[in-house]
Amino acid sequence: MLELNQCYNMDCMKGMAQFPDGFFDLAVVDPPYFSGPERRGYYGSKVSKIGVYRDYPVSPVWEIPGRAYFDELRRVAKHYIVWGCNYFSYEFAPGRIVWDKCKKGTSFSDCELAATDIFNTVRLFRFMWNGMLQGKWHPSIHMGKDIARIFLRVKSVERGPLRGMEVADFQKEGVKPQNRLGGCKCAWAQEGCMERPCENRDAYEWWRYMTSFRKLWDSTLPAASVRTLGWKANPDVWVIEFERTERPESVKD
Template identity: 65%
Template sequence: MMEQLNNITLHFGDCMDMLKNMPDKSFDLAIVNPPYFSGPERRQFYGCKVSKIGVKRLYEKSETWEVPTAEYFDELQRVSKYYIVWGCNYFNYIFAPGRIVWDKCNGSSSFSDCEIAATNLFTSVRLFPFMWNGMMQGKSVNEGRIMQGNKKLNEKRIHPTQKPVALYTWLLTKFAKEKWRILDTHLGSGSIAIACENFGCSLLGIEKDEHYYHAARERIIHYQHQQHAPSKTQG
C-alpha cells in the first residue's frame, strides 16, 4: 500500500520487498534506524503498556520486530548514494568509517548516554547534542543541551525508539541538499517525515508494523494540516 502526502510517500509493507525491486542509486540519502540486538524485544516490558514494576507505557507491542541481516545493508547501500545507519555498533557488518554521535544529554539516566550512526558521507566523527530523556527534551536544534521549559511544546512520544525531529532536521541541514530523495526503511514514529517536509526534500518512508504505520501517518497528516491552516490573525 502506497500513499502520497505532499512530498512524503508512505508504504505499508516489508522494506526488503521494495529494496530488491529498486534500481541502483534510486535515493540520494538513506537515513535508517533499524531494529538492533538490544532493542525493546529484549527488555520484556519496553514495548508493552504496563511494565513488570507497574510503569505504564503508551507504546503498543510490535509483532514485527525483526533484526536485519547483511542482505538488508547490502541492498540499502545499493539503492542509496549515501547512508546514515543508526545503531551501527550493534550490527556485525562493515560500514564506512564516518560516525555521527547523538549525545542525549541524559545525565544520570540508566539508558545509553548516546546513539551512534555509521555514514559514508565523510570519514570523521560528528557530534549532535540534544536532550532526550522522558519529559526532558532539548529546546531547539541549536540549544539541545538546554531543556525545553514549556513541557507542552515537547514532542509526543508514540514509539519506543522514537527520535526527535530536531535530530533529523540537523542531519538534513548539515549533510543533505534541498530536493534530495531520502529513504527511511523503518519509519517508526515518522519524525524524519516532518523534518523532510520542512527542509524541502522528498521521502519514501516504509513501515511494516500496522499500528505504527497508522500512528506515523496520522502524525504527519496532523502536522501538514497545521502548517497549511490559516493564521488566526488573518481575516
C-alpha cells in the first residue's frame, strides 16, 4: 500500500488499487472532462492575453475517466465529491454542490457543479474566482439567529444629503485619507504659510477623507446611476447607526 501523506505522480487507477475497500473517509476529485490538451501537448495558453509566457509541462496522455474509474473511486472512499459531474454519464448520488464563482460578463461558466453522496439536497457555495479576483466569499443574507455570532441593535436613523458628511462620518466608514501632492494648496500655502494652527486645516482634512470616500461611493454604483446617485449628484441618504449587543436570552444555542 502507498505511504500516506505523500504526493504521487502516477496513474490513479493503479494507486487506488493498492487500498482496501472504504479506506478513505472522503474523496474530492476534479477529473478531466474534455478532450483537447493531449493533442497539443499542454493545457491552457502558452501566451497570456498580456503577453506572459507560460512553461507548461507536456501532457501526452489525457484520458477522460469512464465507469471503471468512478466504480473504483466509490470502492476506496466512503463518500465522494466529484466536480464536473454534469460532463459524465454515470449514476451519481442525488446530492449536488453548486459553486457560484461570483463573476459576470465572461464567456466562462458562472458556476461549477459537483456530485456528492454526503447529502441528498442541492447546496450553494459562493466563492469568487474571476481571473485575478479570487477568494471573496459572499455569505447568505438569511442567517438564522441560532447560528449568528454577532448581534446588532439600531442606535439611530437619520436622513440627510450625502455631501453633508463630516470627517468623523468618513472615518466611521473606514476610508483612509488621501494626501494631496504638495500638501495643502490654499491661497496662503502658495505664499509659504507658516501659521500655526492653520485656519484652513479643517477644510484640508475634510478634502483628504472626502476624496477617498467619493471614489468608494461612486464605485458601488452602476455606471448609469452615477449621474443621479453619485457624489456630485448629492442625493439624500439614510444613515443607520448600529451598536453591538449581547446574544439575546431568547435565542437558543
